Amino acid sequence: MKNIYIIGVGLIGGSLALDIKSNNPEAKISGIDSNEAHLDEALSLQIIDLKADYDDLNTADLVVLAVPVDKAIAILPKVLDLVSDHTLVIDVGSTKLPICKAVAQHDKRRNFLATHPIAGTEFSGPKAAVHGLFQKKTNIICEVEQTTFKLQEKALQLFSNLGMRIRYMNPKAHDKHIAYVSHLSHISSFMLGKTVIEKEKNERDIFDMAGSGFESTVRLAKSSPAMWTPIFEQNKANVIETLDEYINNLKQFKAFMEADDFSEIYSEMKNTNHIKDILNGIN
Amino acid sequence: MKNIYIIGVGLIGGSLALDIKSNNPEAKISGIDSNEAHLDEALSLQIIDLKADYDDLNTADLVVLAVPVDKAIAILPKVLDLVSDHTLVIDVGSTKLPICKAVAQHDKRRNFLATHPIAGTEFSGPKAAVHGLFQKKTNIICEVEQTTFKLQEKALQLFSNLGMRIRYMNPKAHDKHIAYVSHLSHISSFMLGKTVIEKEKNERDIFDMAGSGFESTVRLAKSSPAMWTPIFEQNKANVIETLDEYINNLKQFKAFMEADDFSEIYSEMKNTNHIKDILNGIN
Numbered sequence: 001m002k003n004i005y006i007i008g009v010g011l012i013g014g015s016l017a018l019d020i021k022s023n024n025p026e027a028k029i030s031g032i033d034s035n036e037a038h039l040d041e042a043l044s045l046q047i048i049d050l051k052a053d054y055d056d057l058n059t060a061d062l063v064v065l066a067v068p069v070d071k072a073i074a075i076l077p078k079v080l081d082l083v084s085d086h087t088l089v090i091d092v093g094s095t096k097l098p099i100c101k102a103v104a105q106h107d108k109r110r111n112f113l114a115t116h117p118i119a120g121t122e123f124s125g126p127k128a129a130v131h132g133l134f135q136k137k138t139n140i141i142c143e144v145e146q147t148t149f150k151l152q153e154k155a156l157q158l159f160s161n162l163g164m165r166i167r168y169m170n171p172k173a174h175d176k177h178i179a180y181v182s183h184l185s186h187i188s189s190f191m192l193g194k195t196v197i198e199k200e201k202n203e204r205d206i207f208d209m210a211g212s213g214f215e216s217t218v219r220l221a222k223s224s225p226a227m228w229t230p231i232f233e234q235n236k237a238n239v240i241e242t243l244d245e246y247i248n249n250l251k252q253f254k255a256f257m258e259a260d261d262f263s264e265i266y267s268e269m270k271n272t273n274h275i276k277d278i279l280n281g282i283n
Numbered sequence: 284m285k286n287i288y289i290i291g292v293g294l295i296g297g298s299l300a301l302d303i304k305s306n307n308p309e310a311k312i313s314g315i316d317s318n319e320a321h322l323d324e325a326l327s328l329q330i331i332d333l334k335a336d337y338d339d340l341n342t343a344d345l346v347v348l349a350v351p352v353d354k355a356i357a358i359l360p361k362v363l364d365l366v367s368d369h370t371l372v373i374d375v376g377s378t379k380l381p382i383c384k385a386v387a388q389h390d391k392r393r394n395f396l397a398t399h400p401i402a403g404t405e406f407s408g409p410k411a412a413v414h415g416l417f418q419k420k421t422n423i424i425c426e427v428e429q430t431t432f433k434l435q436e437k438a439l440q441l442f443s444n445l446g447m448r449i450r451y452m453n454p455k456a457h458d459k460h461i462a463y464v465s466h467l468s469h470i471s472s473f474m475l476g477k478t479v480i481e482k483e484k485n486e487r488d489i490f491d492m493a494g495s496g497f498e499s500t501v502r503l504a505k506s507s508p509a510m511w512t513p514i515f516e517q518n519k520a521n522v523i524e525t526l527d528e529y530i531n532n533l534k535q536f537k538a539f540m541e542a543d544d545f546s547e548i549y550s551e552m553k554n555t556n557h558i559k560d561i562l563n564g565i566n
Contacts (some may be wrong), residue, residue: 200463233545
């Protein structure tokens with residue numbers, strides 16, 4: 001794959017560009033972005049080799065769609081209209097059912113592979129792009145059987161070169177599970193940040209008393225609202241379900257405290273300590 | 284200070300012992316712990332020089348009380364009974380009002396300094412002890428005026444050697460603020476862990492889909508229930524207040540989602556992004 005187009009040169013698109021270039025020095029990486037300043041930044045940071053436009057896509061070997069998920073479902077059909085039969089088009093969004101639905105009937109559906117690399121940081125934009133972001137990370141691929149064999153193969157080679165392990169899921173299961181392990185974490189973090197900011201008008205108090213525990217728990221509250229708002233919108237039903245369960249668990253914890261039932265408080269924490277084993281599995 | 288006694292040779296007590304020994308190679312560090320296995324472990328890890336008993340405390344220059352906060356309020360009066368007039372006794376607990384109250388009328392109140400080093404990890408026990416844990420961390424000192432000048436001075440020198448910066452607060456304000464920036468973070472993390480574990484009976488799904496964001500947000504759910512249960516008990520009123528506000532913020536977020544008001548969802552996150560500046564202040 002020589003002719004690579006990255007649509008959305010932010011954290012994920014930019015990091016992919018950097019690694020693809022490292023792995024294939026002969027590749028030509030073209031960037032497309034509605035934000036002209038980001039495009040210039042990506043060029044000067046040598047994340048992309050040149051700026052491009054949608055009209056150039058007919059020569060693409062690979063198109064990576066790395067824009068917020070609301071933009072992605074609007075852009076993907078247009079991209080598929082423009083590419084040639086041999087072009088692989090992948091997206092990297094955090095919701096998979098809406099994008100799969102958006103192109104289910106598209107003539108070039110078989111050029112598209114729906115993916116979700118579980119990688120990232122709380123930062124965004126081209127400056128946030130880093131080498132090696134995908135090393136040893138999981139990439140979830142949805143509806144793999146809808147993509148032509150040849151392009152499946154190309155994609156798997158690409159992900160293998162990036163150091164990723166692959167898991168296959170259907171888009172509905174993906175969106176349901178990811179609501180728990182990713183989307184809910186972001187809301188719990190944002191609301192924790194909000195609660196503390198609201199209360200502590202005198203920020204020096206936070207500044208002086210907050211330790212690494214607080215920092216770790218609110219880290220995701222630095223995330224981009226432009227990226228996350230459409231994710232919550234597209235995964236509304238699943239996210240609301242996780243929020244209901246989370247709120248109920250918090251209420252129950254509070255009720256145990258109000259009833260001075262600290263042996264239950266102990267049990268709640270003891271049982272959840274089991275998360276250690278699960279997290280050890282992640283690393 | 285030559286004769287140092289550490290009561291509770293876990294993460295905090297053990298880490299203090301390691302740094303005090305580095306700073307004062309001539310110091311003799313004695314360990315006291317109700318857990319005999321921990322004491323043996325601390326000895327073999329060279330965290331302490333010898334095992335000791337409460338009867339030995341009359342020769343102490345410094346006694347560090349680093350046990351769960353329920354144990355601390357029970358043990359501190361007994362320790363003060365035993366020490367000599369020139370002994371500095373400090374505690375390191377995460378709640379400050381109950382311990383200050385517990386010894387307010389004690390004859391040797393002026394030997395005691397109430398402190399809360401904002402340092403730690405999610406791990407516990409002697410094995411969790413590390414060098415340099417307190418470097419550049421904040422130590423909150425409460426009711427400093429209740430401690431004799433000479434022992435205040437000794438304590439400040441000790442904390443300065445550990446690399447800590449000092450903040451003075453009254454115990455009531457400490458307990459109120461710390462509920463927001465520390466205690467609530469732990470509950471949000473434990474309940475997030477609980478919610479995900481309950482839902483995802485098939486742990487492989489969590490294992491494969493959870494990324495660094497989830498890991499960061501549930502890190503505190505690995506914390507010790509034996510340490511945290513009495514903290515929540517002693518700081519019940521403040522913690523319940525923070526939980527109420529947190530739950531209300533989560534409910535409001537959910538209500539915006541149910542009403543499809545995603546411009547409000549965007550604003551909620553945008554406003555909370557301000558946490559970046561606060562966290563930058565921490566580092």
